[in-house]
């Protein structure tokens with residue numbers, strides 16, 4: 223689809239303005255005025271999101287951007303490599319929308335990101351003041367970047383939640399024995415998701431507790447839809463949310479970033495776990 227580079231209109235160069243005007247005319251001819259308005263809206267939203275991401279990385283001295291499709295070249299190995307989807311960081315706006323939809327009190331929950339990549343979701347979660355934040359990532363080079371990111375972040379935000387990083391296969395990660403939010407940004411295919419869902423079920427049967435699942439870009443929802451102890455509470459074009467049945471959550475609608483919230487307990491620091499067996 224032709225994307226109108228609206229940003230060029232904002233450029234100082236006359237050549238850039240002329241190119242943008244030409245593209246605007248082309249889009250308007252092909253898709254009408256409404257199509258042009260939508261293209262401009264899409265382009266502006268994209269640019270704003272990218273600007274926000276740059277600002278996030280600059281503010282915390284981290285590197286969470288980029289898309290990585292070749293996980294083998296980043297050192298990923300193991301039987302689940304063929305099922306792995308590539309790296310793309312979650313948008314902060316999407317993460318916040320998920321947190322609003324969940325309406326849980328982060329101070330009562332552990333956060334786990336399955337396929338944590340460079341750690342963007344972990345850093346965002348740590349700002350919300352989760353009890354602990356845990357990430358597992360298959361590609362050692364992404365894990366290493368996440369480790370540096372966590373160090374830089376904790377240096378600037380020492381009161382954020384403690385973050386644990388695991389390098390290994392998400393299918394081998396133990397589910398914490400606590401109320402837990404389990405996050406998936408479409409990290410892998412149905413086979414691995416099924417194994418992780420089986421781990422979640424086993425862990426829940428052994429110790430029933432509050433579990434919430436956030437599944438961004440839910441391509442294989444069956445893995446969770448078929449678990450009888452879960453019910454879907456949200457499904458939109460961007461993500462799905464599941465909760466364990468029968469647990470009563472105190473009403474909580476104050477889910478926002480930690481600056482305006484109760485301080486995160488002190489004495490917290492990053493912990494780096496050794497590699498899990500693959």
Ligand SMILES: C[S@@+](CC[C@H](N)C(=O)[O-])C[C@H]1O[C@@H](n2cnc3c(N)ncnc32)[C@H](O)[C@@H]1O
Nearest residue numbers: 306309310311312337339342343360391392409
């Ligand atoms: C779309 S990215 C999500 C990144 C991160 N969760 C975020 O939101 O910023 C998916 C990640 O899952 C990782 N991944 C894929 N298969 C995995 C597996 N079996 N175990 C652990 N990580 C895996 C990929 O390497 C990639 O970094």
